[in-house]
Amino acid sequence: MATKLPRTDAVVVGLGWAGAIIANELVDAGLSVVGVERGPWRDTAKDFNIASVTDELRYAQRQELMLRTAQNTITMRNTPSQTALPMRQWGSFHPGNGTGGAGNHWAGITFRFQPEEFRLRSHLEERYGAGSIPDELSLQDWGTDWNEMEPHYDAFEKLAGTSGRAANLARGRQAGGNPFEGVRSSDYPTPPLKQPYSPTLFADTAREMGYQPFPVPSSLVSETYTNPLGVTMGPCTFCGFCTNYGCANYSKASSITTVLPTLIRKDNFEARTLCEVLRVTTDSDGRRATGIVYVDSAGRQWEQPADIVVIAAFTFENVRLMLTSNIGEAYDPITRRGTTGRNYAYQTANSVQLFFDDKNFNPFIGAGAVGMGIDEFNNDNFDHSGLGFFGGGSTRVTPIGAAPINSRPTPPGTPRWGSQWKRSTVDNYASTMSIGCEASNYASPNNYLSLDPTYRDRLGRPLLRITFDFTDNDLKMAQYVTDKVTEIAKRMNPRQMVAKPRTGPWDGRPYQSSHVVGGFVMGADPSHSSVNKYLQVWDVPNLFVVGASAFPQNPGYNPTGTVGALAFKAADGIVNHYLRRPGEMITT
Amino acid sequence: MSKTRDTAKAGGLTRRQLLGSSAALLVGASGTARALSYTDTPEWQPFSNIAATPVDDDADWQFFTPDEAATVEAIVERLIPADDLSVSGKDAGCAVFIDRQLAGLYGDYERRYMHGPFQAGTPQQGDQSPLTPQQRYRLGLASLDDHCRNTQDALFKDLGGEQRDAILAQLESGDIALDDIDSVAFFEIVLQNTMEGFFADPMYGGNRDMVAWKMVGFPGARYDYRDYIERHNEDLAFEPVSIQGRGDWSTPA
Ligand SMILES: Cc1cc2nc3c(=O)[nH]c(=O)nc-3n(C[C@H](O)[C@H](O)[C@H](O)COP(=O)(O)OP(=O)(O)OC[C@H]3O[C@@H](n4cnc5c(N)ncnc54)[C@H](O)[C@@H]3O)c2cc1C
Numbered sequence: 001m002a003t004k005l006p007r008t009d010a011v012v013v014g015l016g017w018a019g020a021i022i023a024n025e026l027v028d029a030g031l032s033v034v035g036v037e038r039g040p041w042r043d044t045a046k047d048f049n050i051a052s053v054t055d056e057l058r059y060a061q062r063q064e065l066m067l068r069t070a071q072n073t074i075t076m077r078n079t080p081s082q083t084a085l086p087m088r089q090w091g092s093f094h095p096g097n098g099t100g101g102a103g104n105h106w107a108g109i110t111f112r113f114q115p116e117e118f119r120l121r122s123h124l125e126e127r128y129g130a131g132s133i134p135d136e137l138s139l140q141d142w143g144t145d146w147n148e149m150e151p152h153y154d155a156f157e158k159l160a161g162t163s164g165r166a167a168n169l170a171r172g173r174q175a176g177g178n179p180f181e182g183v184r185s186s187d188y189p190t191p192p193l194k195q196p197y198s199p200t201l202f203a204d205t206a207r208e209m210g211y212q213p214f215p216v217p218s219s220l221v222s223e224t225y226t227n228p229l230g231v232t233m234g235p236c237t238f239c240g241f242c243t244n245y246g247c248a249n250y251s252k253a254s255s256i257t258t259v260l261p262t263l264i265r266k267d268n269f270e271a272r273t274l275c276e277v278l279r280v281t282t283d284s285d286g287r288r289a290t291g292i293v294y295v296d297s298a299g300r301q302w303e304q305p306a307d308i309v310v311i312a313a314f315t316f317e318n319v320r321l322m323l324t325s326n327i328g329e330a331y332d333p334i335t336r337r338g339t340t341g342r343n344y345a346y347q348t349a350n351s352v353q354l355f356f357d358d359k360n361f362n363p364f365i366g367a368g369a370v371g372m373g374i375d376e377f378n379n380d381n382f383d384h385s386g387l388g389f390f391g392g393g394s395t396r397v398t399p400i401g402a403a404p405i406n407s408r409p410t411p412p413g414t415p416r417w418g419s420q421w422k423r424s425t426v427d428n429y430a431s432t433m434s435i436g437c438e439a440s441n442y443a444s445p446n447n448y449l450s451l452d453p454t455y456r457d458r459l460g461r462p463l464l465r466i467t468f469d470f471t472d473n474d475l476k477m478a479q480y481v482t483d484k485v486t487e488i489a490k491r492m493n494p495r496q497m498v499a500k501p502r503t504g505p506w507d508g509r510p511y512q513s514s515h516v517v518g519g520f521v522m523g524a525d526p527s528h529s530s531v532n533k534y535l536q537v538w539d540v541p542n543l544f545v546v547g548a549s550a551f552p553q554n555p556g557y558n559p560t561g562t563v564g565a566l567a568f569k570a571a572d573g574i575v576n577h578y579l580r581r582p583g584e585m586i587t588t
Numbered sequence: 589m590s591k592t593r594d595t596a597k598a599g600g601l602t603r604r605q606l607l608g609s610s611a612a613l614l615v616g617a618s619g620t621a622r623a624l625s626y627t628d629t630p631e632w633q634p635f636s637n638i639a640a641t642p643v644d645d646d647a648d649w650q651f652f653t654p655d656e657a658a659t660v661e662a663i664v665e666r667l668i669p670a671d672d673l674s675v676s677g678k679d680a681g682c683a684v685f686i687d688r689q690l691a692g693l694y695g696d697y698e699r700r701y702m703h704g705p706f707q708a709g710t711p712q713q714g715d716q717s718p719l720t721p722q723q724r725y726r727l728g729l730a731s732l733d734d735h736c737r738n739t740q741d742a743l744f745k746d747l748g749g750e751q752r753d754a755i756l757a758q759l760e761s762g763d764i765a766l767d768d769i770d771s772v773a774f775f776e777i778v779l780q781n782t783m784e785g786f787f788a789d790p791m792y793g794g795n796r797d798m799v800a801w802k803m804v805g806f807p808g809a810r811y812d813y814r815d816y817i818e819r820h821n822e823d824l825a826f827e828p829v830s831i832q833g834r835g836d837w838s839t840p841a
């Protein structure tokens with residue numbers, strides 16, 4: 001039995017990006033807030049130090065910062081007819097744990113989605129005709145629009161100190177940025193990062209071919225920056241131990257480098273760490289959340305009553321908590337009824353690898369988000385008439401570093417051990433680069449999240465089950481964009497090129513991206529969405545579920561700029577609308 | 589100073605209780621970590637959660653029996669043979685690395701989801717074996733010697749280099765079936781751990797004298813390339829540095 005604690009105004013589950021942003025906004029509005037986090041308190045000076053962060057074995061191989069699968073994992077299968085099995089070691093994605101969440105070990109690429117994205121179904125039907133979207137895709141609009149989103153993107157970039165070059169400012173256009181972006185109220189808070197050799201070579205070639213390359217927007221700050229909360233960050237030093245590592249320089253934005261240092265000092269905030277939330281409690285008719293129940297590391301259960309409950313526990317746990325708490329109706333792929341678990345989507349990761357003889361890229365100089373990109377093949381930036389698919393990807397060269405347990409490129413056919421392997425490893429280490437194309441992934445009725453019928457976590461609770469495979473639409477798109485990238489690669493004149501369009505079936509073993517989205521999506525129509533545009537749960541007005549779980553489908557961009565913007569949006573909904581009429585759905 | 593709530597109210601131990609036990613300082617890295625409530629400025633101790641303990645290269649084998657260790661050395665010396673580019677995997681310390689990893693928290697998969705039912709799935713569903721790394725090595729090494737005894741009338745470690753290469757290649761391709769363990773799975777974990785040992789920071793027992801880093805030109809534990817990032821297509825000729833520094837930095841005793 002759970003011991004009941006005194007009530008609080010609001011409880012926030014998860015202190016990663018979304019949870020910390022919302023908690024801070026609610027505290028500033030005068031609410032008493034308790035943040036509950038399943039992992040440990042993390043702090044740069046305690047956890048990430050120059051003297052020890054450069055440890056590839058510990059962080060990349062043994063996955064030090066990630067959630068331990070022993071604590072919680074997912075099960076996976078490609079089709080509804082298969083038996084899902086547990087992911088016993090993280091492969092395809094790398095969920096986080098502890099304050100900072102996945103934001104501690106993320107790469108920092110910080111895109112805004114484009115204006116059309118928020119009304120994707122309407123946009124495609126307007127451009128290509130009412131019947132143009134194939135049945136295998138369950139695309140939908142987000143129930144919000146660019147004008148509503150833009151101020152929140154702006155707030156997130158200012159919080160994170162995002163570096164980049166704007167192209168489309170309200171006061172006019174400027175060269176050197178991403179010409180496909182939506183109109184921005186202000187420029188990036190810090191200038192673009194300096195560029196290493198491989199992105200520069202790529203951008204020069206792309207420019208010659210008529211494309212418009214731009215520095216990848218990055219929440220690794222390029223100079224000392226103090227954010228609106230008064231927290232100061234230091235410049236990125238391109239250490240190359242970035243993706244999968246914590247940053248020792250306070251350069252990589254995360255909730256522990258941008259929000260928590262000030263939030264934790266505010267009187268009406270308390271963080272409880274190593275406390276895992278088990279469920280949301282509701283009143284008898286399920287129309288009001290009464291709080292949450294969590295288990296602490298000693299195994300004791302506590303009930304925390306709250307007037308407002310915010311769940312910001314990353315896509316997987318957002319959806320699992322809703323399923324285990326019986327919030328909304330679980331999605332059924334046969335009847336296509338129910339919304340909890342519906343429209344789960346991923347990212348379609350493609351690449352072309354280039355082997356050179358005469359180049360030295362110094363690949364160990366890198367950062368998760370340093371690089372140059374082009375957007376000509378992304379989303380609906382090109383005409384899809386007659387192509388037989390929708391979507392596209394963000395093409396870019398982002399050298400993340402080259403610690404050599406993982407970074408040992410050799411051409412296909414090279415033995416994996418012995419003298420020949422060694423020779424080839426030495427020959428190619430410094431002279432190989434790769435162009436990535438992080439492409440869209442469009443929701444489909446057979447791709448969904450549900451509770452696993454067999455596998456349970458250490459507390460006996462069902463694991464979340466992923467049923468997912470790439471659709472024909474996405475596989476055709478993958479081939480198309482990879483062909484386009486290959487044209488650029490060819491022009492760069494490498495000795496050898498290896499094109500890797502994403503092919504099916506989805507494979508849980510190799511890392512692809514942690515951009516798992518959907519399952520509790522936002523929209524204007526409760527029959528096809530779980531939350532409204534303020535991330536407020538339909539029919540449970542004092543419950544907000546925030547994160548990429550709200551994306552109805554995934555464009556060819558990384559998610560976190562939008563996760564941050566949605567967190568500000570939810571906070572705006574609570575503070576400026578919900579608190580005026582507590583207990584009601586926000587209707588503006 | 590940190591304001592901490594009492595245990596019952598906060599749902600966990602107080603900060604002060606925690607700091608009383610140095611074992612519990614490795615919050616999250618060990619099972620002893622306790623739930624904590626934080627308000628105001630959290631008291632942390634600098635560096636409290638960063639230490640990874642360097643292994644003792646010269647100590648006795650900690651997991652392997654001497655026979656097992658000899659077999660592992662005979663494997664890693666063929667996976668990474670000595671040539672003009674580097675010393676062998678054996679001389680680089682790969683067997684010591686694997687031994688220390690198996691004796692540590694990797695060895696029994698303490699962090700891994702190990703609940704059944706265990707069943708074979710599609711390749712895309714990944715490793716579903718119920719065996720821990722310790723078990724994989726124990727069974728694999730014994731089965732490998734059984735195989736060699738049956739087919740060559742010798743132990744693996746006593747075979748010549750080319751014979752060992754041929755057997756390793758057949759394990760890799762699955763052409764040899766071992767008695768107690770899937771031969772491909774056994775080969776894969778040995779190959780993975782050997783490469784980890786060869787390329788990881790030398791503090792873990794492999795990559796002695798940063799031999800692998802010198803070989804490929806990886807500068808190791810450096811953290812600031814601001815002055816170099818725009819020097820394109822240039823050999824920067826960095827000497828590598830490990831987390832523990834470099835041999836020539838300390839005065840010989
Ligand atoms: C290796 C890697 C690279 C990435 N690179 C990029 C990139 O370049 N660009 C980009 O846009 N995105 C990137 N991402 C994704 C990015 O990290 C996430 O989108 C972002 O962190 C999501 O924020 P969140 O607040 O929703 O979740 P998180 O940051 O993960 O925070 C969720 C928090 O909730 C906690 N929690 C979960 N369940 C419970 C529970 N039951 N009880 C209590 N607490 C709980 C977790 O421990 C965690 O701290 C990357 C991710 C990874 C792993």
Ligand code: SF4
Pocket residue numbers: 220221235236237238239240241242243245246247248249250251252366367368
């Ligand atoms: S590359 Fe930059 S942001 Fe990333 S960890 Fe290193 S210093 Fe920090």
